Amino acid sequence: SSVLFEAHELKKHYPVKAGLFKEEQLVKALDGVSFSLSRGQTLAVVGESGCGKSTLARSLTLIEPPTSGELRFDGQDILSLGAHAAKELRKRIQIVFQNPYGSLNPRKKVGQLLEEPLYINTDLTKAQRREKALAIMAKVGLRPEHYGRYPHMFSGGQRQRIAIARGLMLDPDIVIADEPVSALDVSVQAQVLNLMMDLQVEFGLSYIFISHDLSVVEHIADQVMVMYLGKVVEYGPRAQIFSHPRHPYTIALLSSTPRLNPDKRIDKIKLEGELPSPLNPPSGCAFHARCQYANARCHEQTPELKWHGDTQIACHALEEQRM
Ligand code: SF4
Numbered sequence: 572s573s574v575l576f577e578a579h580e581l582k583k584h585y586p587v588k589a590g591l592f593k594e595e596q597l598v599k600a601l602d603g604v605s606f607s608l609s610r611g612q613t614l615a616v617v618g619e620s621g622c623g624k625s626t627l628a629r630s631l632t633l634i635e636p637p638t639s640g641e642l643r644f645d646g647q648d649i650l651s652l653g654a655h656a657a658k659e660l661r662k663r664i665q666i667v668f669q670n671p672y673g674s675l676n677p678r679k680k681v682g683q684l685l686e687e688p689l690y691i692n693t694d695l696t697k698a699q700r701r702e703k704a705l706a707i708m709a710k711v712g713l714r715p716e717h718y719g720r721y722p723h724m725f726s727g728g729q730r731q732r733i734a735i736a737r738g739l740m741l742d743p744d745i746v747i748a749d750e751p752v753s754a755l756d757v758s759v760q761a762q763v764l765n766l767m768m769d770l771q772v773e774f775g776l777s778y779i780f781i782s783h784d785l786s787v788v789e790h791i792a793d794q795v796m797v798m799y800l801g802k803v804v805e806y807g808p809r810a811q812i813f814s815h816p817r818h819p820y821t822i823a824l825l826s827s828t829p830r831l832n833p834d835k836r837i838d839k840i841k842l843e844g845e846l847p848s849p850l851n852p853p854s855g856c857a858f859h860a861r862c863q864y865a866n867a868r869c870h871e872q873t874p875e876l877k878w879h880g881d882t883q884i885a886c887h888a889l890e891e892q893r894m
């Protein structure tokens with residue numbers, strides 16, 4: 572399948588004033604992220620809260636453009652496009668947020684919320700906008716009578732359906748979903764995930780699906796990218812990541828995840844301690860303080876992503892075959 576969205580060495584570095592003397596420090600919220608996403612496929616981005624996932628989402632939609640790196644969408648370098656071309660292209664990249672309370676204006680009815688992107692971006696008439704809104708509502712499981720209701724009249728799951736419908740109004744090629752089901756009950760999560768998978772097939776969508784929870788992406792992902800403190804630590808095919816996780820952080824994330832079919836062959840690793848502050852990142856491998864395989868080299872030298880089979884992993888222990 573053809574490549575739709577490609578990132579090369581994306582970085583988001585910004586200075587902050589911190590500490591007792593308010594000295595300037597450089598935060599590396601994204602530090603060299605690369606991926607390649609094909610049409611109709613799903614890339615899942617996972618890691619603990621604070622690992623850079625949401626920064627990545629905002630960089631990819633150019634809400635907060637990256638500070639360096641390359642971003643190609645459908646063959647075009649979107650970071651070097653002029654304002655008009657970039658605006659046109661951005662319609663094809665939509666984002667759905669975790670909190671539909673926050674992202675849906677409570678003073679607007681569902682119909683208005685859905686038609687707004689068409690009003691802003693197209694020449695469609697009022698009747699055409701309404702027709703399109705009702706058609707998309709049907710696709711996400713909302714009924715015509717919902718058209719005139721306000722977001723607060725809906726359950727969390729239905730509200731997320733509204734947010735997804737709004738994301739589909741401009742016929743995007745790709746939807747970036749930042750923790751789209753994390754605020755929902757587990758039973759409702761499954762419904763929304765199934766809906767997203769149906770919509771993907773129907774509209775040929777690509778997804779970048781961001782989650783702190785690996786179990787959520789097990790069925791929807793084609794590729795999984797595990798991030799830690801702004802860097803990719805493991806990136807490969809879904810089946811590989813779930814059946815043979817290799818990076819100690821991936822193994823720890825999987826060990827803490829309740830799964831339907833736990834794989835007995837995977838030795839569990841308990842995830843101890845907290846994610847370090849990006850203001851004061853550890854030297855060498857950023858995971859070393861929490862890693863049972865860490866040695867002196869891990870404290871000094873940052874491991875690079877290297878191919879192991881069809882997966883890329885950044886870990887000295889794997890490279891040295893001592894785990
Ligand atoms: Fe652990 Fe070292 Fe591998 Fe980092 S590089 S994950 S500290 S073994």
Ligand code: MG
Pocket residue numbers: 620621624625
């Ligand atoms: Mg986040």
